[in-house]
Amino acid sequence: STDIITGQALKWLDERKASDKPFCLMCHFKAVHEPFYPADRNLKLYANQDIPLPIDLMAPKSPKATVIGGWPLETLQQRYLQKPERYAPPKLDVSGMSPAEARKATYQKFIKDYLRTVAGIDENIGKLLKHLDNSGQADNTIVIYTSDQGYFLGEHNLFDKRLMLEESLRMPFVIRYPGEIKGGTVVDDIVLNIDFAELMLDYASADIPPTMQGRSFRPNLQGKTPADWRKSMYYHYWSHQKPRPSHYGIRTDRYKLIFYYGLMRDGQTNPNACWEFYDLQKDPSELTNQHGNPEYKAVISALEKQLVELRKEFKDTTNPLKAGKNRPRK
Numbered sequence: 031s032t033d034i035i036t037g038q039a040l041k042w043l044d045e046r047k048a049s050d051k052p053f054c055l056m057c058h059f060k061a062v063h064e065p066f067y068p069a070d071r072n073l074k075l076y077a078n079q080d081i082p083l084p085i086d087l088m089a090p091k092s093p094k095a096t097v098i099g100g101w102p103l104e105t106l107q108q109r110y111l112q113k114p115e116r117y118a119p120p121k122l123d124v125s126g127m128s129p130a131e132a133r134k135a136t137y138q139k140f141i142k143d144y145l146r147t148v149a150g151i152d153e154n155i156g157k158l159l160k161h162l163d164n165s166g167q168a169d170n171t172i173v174i175y176t177s178d179q180g181y182f183l184g185e186h187n188l189f190d191k192r193l194m195l196e197e198s199l200r201m202p203f204v205i206r207y208p209g210e211i212k213g214g215t216v217v218d219d220i221v222l223n224i225d226f227a228e229l230m231l232d233y234a235s236a237d238i239p240p241t242m243q244g245r246s247f248r249p250n251l252q253g254k255t256p257a258d259w260r261k262s263m264y265y266h267y268w269s270h271q272k273p274r275p276s277h278y279g280i281r282t283d284r285y286k287l288i289f290y291y292g293l294m295r296d297g298q299t300n301p302n303a304c305w306e307f308y309d310l311q312k313d314p315s316e317l318t319n320q321h322g323n324p325e326y327k328a329v330i331s332a333l334e335k336q337l338v339e340l341r342k343e344f345k346d347t348t349n350p351l352k353a354g355k356n357r358p359r360k
Contacts, residue, residue, distance in 0.1 A: 033154065098273065100273055101189055110136065141258065195316050279337070284301070306321055
């Protein structure tokens with residue numbers, strides 16, 4: 031599908047009318063949605079290699095780890111075994127393996143299928159960039175590479191997404207605009223996906239409707255971050271499943287506070303057991319939930335107050351425990 035989508039994009043670029051006019055092309059690849067299935071030419075990439083394991087893939091569940099379950103690799107393992115025809119060869123075979131060995135084998139198939147699929151996307155992006163070079167448009171074209179969310183690749187023994195942990199929360203965003211952005215620039219500001227549309231409208235010299243919640247980060251990309259740029263972000267996941275409960279939270283440059291209120295829908299009566307707090311400076315892999323640590327009492331209290339203000343800012347003040355199962359009542 032990646033090859034086909036790229037072919038259609040290149041065809042459009044070649045055949046578009048008024049080729050001297052500005053254009054906007056959105057090229058969306060579906061390939062990196064499970065089940066990953068690479069092109070035949072990439073099926074043997076990494077065939078004789080063992081990909082290094084995530085730091086906590088094999089870590090035992092501890093009271094100080096995340097309070098929720100998520101989708102562990104054992105869930106993916108069952109999918110591999112029950113419907114092998116949906117997945118790329120070779121088939122997973124864990125017969126005779128211990129649970130630990132089976133998890134490692136599942137991870138190797140998972141990560142290799144993923145990397146092989148991503149390789150096809152890399153190749154096709156190269157075709158698009160080469161077209162811009164060959165047509166003389168590279169220096170005057172803004173190229174943005176991004177996604178709709180992050181993804182767990184075995185970290186915390188998880189796959190898929192939907193949680194506020196870093197691997198799922200953080201999104202790739204790479205932009206090339208030689209006329210305005212210095213190559214190799216890295217921006218550490220907190221930028222959200224609600225800012226993307228505003229940035230594109232800004233580049234197009236179009237008006238940004240006041241009803242939009244984001245903000246163009248064009249000056250940030252030029253190294254001119256506004257003094258009033260956000261220092262924290264708000265996240266809310268409404269949909270609810272027992273292993274991936276509804277939750278909301280706040281993240282700053284250093285700290286993260288998450289409230290899994292969905293656990294209370296499933297019978298948890300102690301609200302304190304529904305919180306997670308991480309010091310991302312000391313624990314970037316989020317291996318230890320520090321919510322009960324008195325050392326962070328003042329920091330957590332300040333974050334709780336900021337979280338209340340962010341919920342007000344985004345008009346998300348409905349009590350989620352009294353709202354519908356999947357979405358808050360308006």
